Every structure is written in C-alpha cells, then in structure tokens.
Amino acid sequence: MAVSLNKVLGFVILLIISSCSTETKQYNFVEDVAPIIFENCSSCHHKGGAAPFAMVKYHDVAKRAKMIAHVTSSGYMPPWPADTDYSHFIGEKTLSEKEITILNDWYLHGVAPGDTLGFANYNFVDVIRQGIGEPDLVLKMNKPFFIPGDNKDRFMVAKFPFTIASDTNIRLVEFVPDNKQLVHHVNAHLLTYQETKDSHLLQVPFVNSEDHTDSSAFYALNIPYENGGFPILNPSIANYLPGVEPFIYPEGIGGARISKQSALLVKDFHFGPSPKDDWDDSYFNIYFDKEKPKRPLKELIIGTQGVSPVSPPLLIAPNIVKEFGSEYTLPEAISVLTLNPHMHLIGKEFKAFAVLPLGDTIPLIKIKDWNFRWQYFYTFPQIIHLPKGTIIKVEALFDNTLNNMDNPFNPPQFIMGRNGSMKTTDEMLQLIITYLPYQIGDELIKLDSNE
Ligand code: HEC
Structure with a gap:
C-alpha cells in the first residue's frame, strides 16, 4: 500500500x-x-x-x-x-x-519585452557603400517621373542616356529608389554606342510599355542609331526589388565597359498603385573600376523571345487551367549564377530543372504560388555548372479562371503570349539565366559573401 x-x-x-x-x-x-x-x-x-x-x-x-x-x-x-x-x-x-x-x-502571452536595456536595435547596413564606397557617376532623370493618383500599376520602359570623356571600365551599377513605397521592380540593361548618335539625349525618357505590343517602345525611346542598327546590350546590369539587399558578385565576375556614349535601358520599371498624385526621382549610381571586366555576365532566355519557344504556343482560353513549357539543350557548358523566372498575371506555378547528359536532374527553381508582385532575381550560394548537352526544362501552369485572384479580366478573356508584347495583360513565360561561359573550377566559387 x-x-x-x-x-x-x-x-x-x-x-x-x-x-x-x-x-x-x-x-x-x-x-x-x-x-x-x-x-x-x-x-x-x-x-x-x-x-x-x-x-x-x-x-x-x-x-x-x-x-x-x-x-x-x-x-x-x-x-x-x-x-x-x-x-x-x-x-x-x-x-x-x-x-x-x-x-x-x-x-x-502579452508581448514580453525581455531585457531591452542596452539591446541593439536593427541597423540597416548599406552593403554597397560598405563594400565599394561612393559612386563615380550619378545618373538622374532630367525631371521626376509623375505618378497620377489613380490607383493603377504603371509599367514603363525608360532610358537614362549619358556621355563620359572616354571609354571606362565599371564594376557595378546600383539602382537607388526614391519613392520606395511606389517603385516596385526594376530591371536595367546597359547600352553602349560605338558610333556617335546625334539625337542621343531625350526629352522624354519614359514610355508606357502597356502602349506597345511590339518593340516599338525601343523606337519611341530613340534607342537605335539613325541607320536603324542597335547599340551593344549588356544584360541585367542592375536589378531592384523592394527589400532585396543589393548584391555584388565576387571580384572578377560581372562588370562592363562603358563607351563615351552609353545609356541605361530600364526594360521593366514597375510603379505600384498610388491613391494620390506623386513623383519619383529614382537614379543610378555607377562605380568605375581600374580593372577590365574579366568575366562579363551573359544572359540566356528560355521561353518567350528566347532561345527556345514556348510549347504549345502560349494561348490560354477563358476558364482554362493549362500547362506550358520550354526546353533548351546547351550547346556549351555554362556556369549559372542567377535565375529570374518571369510570367505575368495568369501564371500560377513555375518550375525549372536541368537534366544532365548522364541523366541526373538538378533542381533549379520551383514557385508553387506565383505572385506577379514579387519578381525576384535568385542567386545560387555557389555556382552551378551545367555541362554541354544539358537540357534545361521549364514547366509552368497558367490559370485563366476567376480562381486566379490576379486575373485582370472578369469574365476571363482569351490571353495570348504575343511575342515581344510588354503588356501585362498579355502573357509571357521566361526563365532568364545569368551565366558565365564555364571554366574549370567554377563550381567551387561561392557567391555568398556571408559564407
Ligand atoms: C521584401 C520586403 C518585405 C519583407 C522581407 C517583409 N515585408 Fe511585410 N510588407 C512588405 C510590403 C511592401 C508591405 C505592404 C504591401 C503589402 O501588404 O503587400 C508589407 C506589409 C506587411 C504587413 C501589413 C499587412 C496588411 O495586411 O496590412 C505586415 C503585418 C507585415 N508586412 C509583416 C511582416 C513580417 C512579420 C515580416 C517578416 C517575418 C515581413 N513583413 C517581411 C514588404 C516586406
């Protein structure tokens, strides 16, 4: 007991x-x-x-x-x-x-503070200023961009032309948002002119990409030479998405050479909706470099306007959920740095992977719930080597029903991927890959400076 x-x-x-x-x-x-x-x-x-x-x-x-x-x-x-x-x-x-x-x-349980005495609050670290200091050139618009208070998104294409005394190497181009509440995403390329272009400077640096279903936006911005030829384009020289810490590739990767006449072309300049009239005076900082660019970035686009078509052709009937894809076999080995999946409003799921010549599969990226507002550039912590003969496959699901909260039409309409159209209500399916031609040992290069 x-x-x-x-x-x-x-x-x-x-x-x-x-x-x-x-x-x-x-x-x-x-x-x-x-x-x-x-x-x-x-x-x-x-x-x-x-x-x-x-x-x-x-x-x-x-x-x-x-x-x-x-x-x-x-x-x-x-x-x-x-x-x-x-x-x-x-x-x-x-x-x-x-x-x-x-x-x-x-x-x-009532939000206990803990010992806040002497506690260090969050301190925003300016990675670029810390890493490379002050810019050598600041590139501003000739007047702030006006955003009417009509609660509508704006998708612009913009050109920031500039001239310098002589051809120069650059390490980095940094986008500096002014109106951080409204500037959404930005993707900029560098244009270098090898011959003089007389009417280079523009009164109107912005055109609305919604008004252009073809490449006419580039003509509206007066980008080609007088003879119709296009300047040299260095892709994705600067990207911006709110809250994404600026990123610098390790020494020796990236950089470019700018000519006396150059310009930054912002292909996607997305301003979010505003309830009141507002302005934006965003600008670019350019950082020179004594070194010649050793390994300039290259870009491969799979899908719309890219090296391999979307299949079947991007045509989505109303009230239909449908899968599309694109695949491309690499003619040369590449070292993958960064991925940027791109779709518009009907896109719902996105997946990309690589099948190596010996059959192994390397997962690249999967997005289960595509959100047009968060168009990230995803950089791998370490370079990924894809050998010659690798097949890169993209698979995506498009939802043209009313279950898709982002559907711009009610009732749903026929949606097309008109090649080259920049309208957000036309669709796109792209995987944009920033890469370098492969060199032995690349797969050991760590891109994450915090590692
Ligand atoms: C990449 C930038 C970013 C990060 C990181 C981020 N937020 Fe936000 N957050 C936003 C933006 C922009 C908005 C306002 C627009 C919106 O609601 O989508 C917002 C809105 C919010 C709101 C208001 C939502 C509402 O319905 O009004 C809350 C709460 C919030 N965030 C909490 C958080 C918390 C908690 C974290 C971290 C766990 C976080 N956020 C991380 C950008 C961010």
Missing part, C-alpha cells in the same frame, strides 16, 4: 514537473522575437524602407504583434516565392514552423 502511495505521489510530482516543462516558454522580444524579425522582416520594414511601417524597435513590433502573428502563419509575409524544399538561394527569407509558433505565442 505504502509503495503504491509512493508511486502515486511520484507520479503526481512527475506530472507537475512535466506539465511545468511543457508549459510554453515565455518568449520575449530580445531573446526570441527580435532575431526572427531582424533576419526576415526589417530589411523592408525599416524607416525609409519599402514596407509601409518599420519593425526595428520593441514598440514597433509589439503594437503589431497580432497582425504579425496573422501574416506569418498565413504565409503572406515574409514574401519569398521560391520553394526552399526544392533549391536554395542567397538571402532566403522564410520562417520555420518553430519561428511562426514563437511569434504567435509571444503575441498570445
């Missing part, structure tokens, strides 16, 4: 201990919440950042704890479309189940 009483007592004590230990830990801001927020949210959510409010101090985060718990458990924030079970990229922003639970419990 005594034994069993002891046993019962022991059991009760055990119960008490175990119920204490399973009692959720009282999470606090300093130890538990701040590391999650600073790592995944504050690059956008800081003063002057892309997001509408800051999350750098206890108070900023505590007063929104409920909304934070909500948007993180729904997966709405942080925005990171690429599936991290499929492949990995630099600067990934995703929360683990555990982190989501911490944010939620912290909210439910």
